[in-house]
Amino acid sequence: MLRNGLEPWHLLIVGIVVIVLFGSKKLPDTARAVGKSLRILKSETRAMREDGAD
Numbered sequence: 001m002l003r004n005g006l007e008p009w010h011l012l013i014v015g016i017v018v019i020v021l022f023g024s025k026k027l028p029d030t031a032r033a034v035g036k037s038l039r040i041l042k043s044e045t046r047a048m049r050e051d052g053a054d
Contacts, residue, residue, distance in 0.1 A: 022030055
């Protein structure tokens with residue numbers, strides 16, 4: 001029944017829902033904020049790994 005978690009058409013539907021909810025004007029700001037958050041998360045996890053190795 002469920003072969004894979006996300007099929008390509010699932011991603012298309014999610015993309016359409018995001019565009020409808022946020023609108024095309026807010027998407028660049030939202031994407032920028034998500035990217036910044038992911039960079040912070042990545043740097044924090046890297047710092048935690050380095051602290052744990054010591």
